[in-house]
Amino acid sequence: xxxxxxxxxxxxxMVRIRAFEEKVEELFLAGKIPGFVHxxxxxxxxxxGVCASLDRSDYIVSTHRGHGHCIAKGASPRRMMAEILGxxxxxxxxxxxxxxxxxxxxxxxxxxxxxxxxxxxAVGAALSAKMRRSGQVAVCFFGDGASxxxxxxxxxxxxxxxxxxxxxxxxxxxxASTTPSTYSVSVKDVADRAVGYGIPGVTVDGNDVLAVYxxxxxxxxxxxxxxxxxxxxxxxYRIKGHFVGDPxxxxxxxxxxxxxxxxxxxxxxxxxxADGVLGDAEMEGIRSAAHQEILEAVSFAxxxxxxxxxxxxxxxxxxxxxxxxxxx
Amino acid sequence: MxxxxxxxxxxxxxxxxxxxxxxxxxxxxxxxxQGGIFGQFKGLPQEFGYERVLDTPISxxxxxxxAVGAALTGMRPVxxxxxxxxxxxxxxxIANQAAKIRYMFGGQARLPLVVRAPDGVIKSAAAxxxxxxEAWFVHVPxxxxxxxxTPYDAKGLLKAAIRDDDPVLYFEHKALFAMKGPVPEExxxxxxxxxxxxxxxxxxxxxxxxxxVHRALEAAEDLARDGIEVEVVDLRTLVPMDIxxxxxxxxxxxxxxxxxxxxxxxxxxxxxxxxxxxxAFDYLDAPVVRVGTMDVPVPFSPPLEARVVPRKKEIxxxxxxxx
Numbered sequence: 001x002x003x004x005x006x007x008x009x010x011x012x013x014m015v016r017i018r019a020f021e022e023k024v025e026e027l028f029l030a031g032k033i034p035g036f037v038h039x040x041x042x043x044x045x046x047x048x049g050v051c052a053s054l055d056r057s058d059y060i061v062s063t064h065r066g067h068g069h070c071i072a073k074g075a076s077p078r079r080m081m082a083e084i085l086g087x088x089x090x091x092x093x094x095x096x097x098x099x100x101x102x103x104x105x106x107x108x109x110x111x112x113x114x115x116x117x118x119x120x121x122a123v124g125a126a127l128s129a130k131m132r133r134s135g136q137v138a139v140c141f142f143g144d145g146a147s148x149x150x151x152x153x154x155x156x157x158x159x160x161x162x163x164x165x166x167x168x169x170x171x172x173x174x175x176a177s178t179t180p181s182t183y184s185v186s187v188k189d190v191a192d193r194a195v196g197y198g199i200p201g202v203t204v205d206g207n208d209v210l211a212v213y214x215x216x217x218x219x220x221x222x223x224x225x226x227x228x229x230x231x232x233x234x235x236x237y238r239i240k241g242h243f244v245g246d247p248x249x250x251x252x253x254x255x256x257x258x259x260x261x262x263x264x265x266x267x268x269x270x271x272x273x274a275d276g277v278l279g280d281a282e283m284e285g286i287r288s289a290a291h292q293e294i295l296e297a298v299s300f301a302x303x304x305x306x307x308x309x310x311x312x313x314x315x316x317x318x319x320x321x322x323x324x325x326x327x328x
Numbered sequence: 329m330x331x332x333x334x335x336x337x338x339x340x341x342x343x344x345x346x347x348x349x350x351x352x353x354x355x356x357x358x359x360x361x362q363g364g365i366f367g368q369f370k371g372l373p374q375e376f377g378y379e380r381v382l383d384t385p386i387s388x389x390x391x392x393x394x395a396v397g398a399a400l401t402g403m404r405p406v407x408x409x410x411x412x413x414x415x416x417x418x419x420x421x422i423a424n425q426a427a428k429i430r431y432m433f434g435g436q437a438r439l440p441l442v443v444r445a446p447d448g449v450i451k452s453a454a455a456x457x458x459x460x461x462e463a464w465f466v467h468v469p470x471x472x473x474x475x476x477x478t479p480y481d482a483k484g485l486l487k488a489a490i491r492d493d494d495p496v497l498y499f500e501h502k503a504l505f506a507m508k509g510p511v512p513e514e515x516x517x518x519x520x521x522x523x524x525x526x527x528x529x530x531x532x533x534x535x536x537x538x539x540x541v542h543r544a545l546e547a548a549e550d551l552a553r554d555g556i557e558v559e560v561v562d563l564r565t566l567v568p569m570d571i572x573x574x575x576x577x578x579x580x581x582x583x584x585x586x587x588x589x590x591x592x593x594x595x596x597x598x599x600x601x602x603x604x605x606x607x608a609f610d611y612l613d614a615p616v617v618r619v620g621t622m623d624v625p626v627p628f629s630p631p632l633e634a635r636v637v638p639r640k641k642e643i644x645x646x647x648x649x650x651x
Binding site: 059061090091092093094095096100102103104109110112113114117119120121122123124125126127128129131132138150151154155157158161314315316317318319 | 351353379380384385387389390392393394395396397398399400401402403405420421424425429430431432433434435436437438439469470472492493494
């Protein structure tokens with residue numbers, strides 16, 4: 001059982017992610033967000049439980065459904081919201097958007113628009129950490145859909161062969177876009193695939209944040225001590241559609257409602273209450289602070305300027321000037 | 329000046345850069361224990377160890393993908409592709425990840441990554457071991473494309489590529505590995521983005537790179553006997569492209585042949601020809617002519633291979649068509 005500060009930190013993180021995502025959905029439906037957004041609602045226990053055991057200097061590699069990972073790793077909701085609205089004060093100065101948020105200052109190496117595109121980047125970050133003898137760990141978040149990519153295989157094998165400090169965290173949220181994992185994944189538990197790479201595979205209830213926390217803590221500690229990679233699978237559920245506006249013709253509402261009852265935040269609140277860690281008033285205080293923080297993030301984003309159109313020509317190359325082709 | 333092979337020149341570049349900077353390392357298949365399938369890494373693990381000269385599984389996706397991750401986190405990886413043909417197995421990592429990460433994250437990241445890709449036609453290697461694929465990458469903003477023709481350039485440009493903070497694709501023609509040429513003992517760099525006039529001439533400009541530089545020089549030698557002076561411009565890097573040197577030559581000769589071993593259709597030559605048409609149309613006295621491999625996969629049997637891959641003869645014919 002983690003200490004009280006850690007429990008409160010985990011709870012606060014989950015609540016901040018939920019508040020952020022609910023606001024993003026509202027803004028998207030109000031037509032204020034260009035492009036498209038993928039929400040993490042219902043999966044907060046995974047990022048919050050895993051990142052609680054990471055240091056600021058550790059690395060994470062994220063997915064197209066990455067807002068929760070960003071917040072859990074310490075990114076600023078203000079700069080995230082500004083990026084999602086396409087503003088110059090965003091993390092990527094408006095060049096990335098929801099699917100490409102990164103904050104290198106907290107080891108968040110980027111969301112990724114390519115499903116399964118992050119596995120080997122995480123392997124490389126872990127290889128780099130090992131070569132630099134830095135003691136850092138790299139965590140790769142991915143979904144059940146991504147576990148069907150060839151990149152998964154090459155990454156798992158290489159991480160195992162080189163004993164890299166890498167933890168692969170499968171957020172098994174039951175759907176790859178519209179395709180259920182029962183249809184497209186050859187095994188019931190993605191963690192079973194770890195056997196093929198000679199590494200530990202662990203499956204936990206992803207909506208039980210403490211179960212995620214304990215399993216991740218052990219995997220991260222093993223990686224840090226030179227014990228090599230782990231495949232950790234958190235069984236969870238994508239409460240919202242693949243993207244905001246998804247007509248969701250591929251599943252019954254009753255299924256969604258059943259999972260709503262397993263909400264990881266409500267479950268954790270019951271636990272915190274029962275264990276006397278936090279009372280209702282304290283939890284309400286945390287929720288209200290989170291809402292306030294997100295409202296301020298929205299104000300910041302809305303008041304920020306759009307980028308100058310000519311900023312489209314900066315940041316392509318590190319070693320040359322601005323212009324079409326960025327100097328080239 | 330001493331003469332060493334193209335392969336030895338790249339080996340010296342690797343060793344010098346690895347001595348200079350402890351974050352430089354190389355990863356790929358058969359590079360450490362085997363020394364590279366063309367011997368281009370021989371001796372490196374003895375000096376730098378088996379971690380910095382890292383033999384990997386046959387996993388091109390993981391080789392380039394992990395190089396991207398390592399580059400983002402403080403290392404300077406050099407990823408070897410065995411054969412340039414196999415970059416197809418790492419296209420997402422090159423085109424969607426490496427090329428875009430810095431830009432899409434608003435300049436937060438640096439990506440000092442070199443992908444070495446031995447390309448080109450040699451000894452009936454057939455369709456999947458003979459390609460020149462540089463044009464694909466010219467088309468993707470965010471990459472730099474280096475493609476040397478001599479041992480001197482190979483060494484100086486590889487050192488520049490390793491020191492560069494952006495992702496660089498380094499294409500080295502397999503037929504050039506054994507070629508000898510003058511390379512100074514003392515250290516030097518060849519800057520990325522500077523073409524080199526390998527032979528001056530007043531009548532026709534041949535814009536070329538990689539192995540075709542040598543075919544162009546042979547063609548120029550033949551044509552000189554008939555009083556036709558060909559200026560051979562070796563681009564050396566395709567992105568950034570030193571179009572100024574090309575245009576300067578075109579304004580002088582007013583006639584251009586563009587030659588590469590890659591397929592003609594959609595090749596880098598098309599980009600070069602179009603740029604010349606846009607920038608120097610009024611100077612041209614003849615259409616720009618392109619020489620490239622015919623648009624079929626490279627066939628195996630020697631007479632078939634010879635039929636489709638351009639050599640000196642095709643350049644000579646192209647020049648004669650416009651003088």
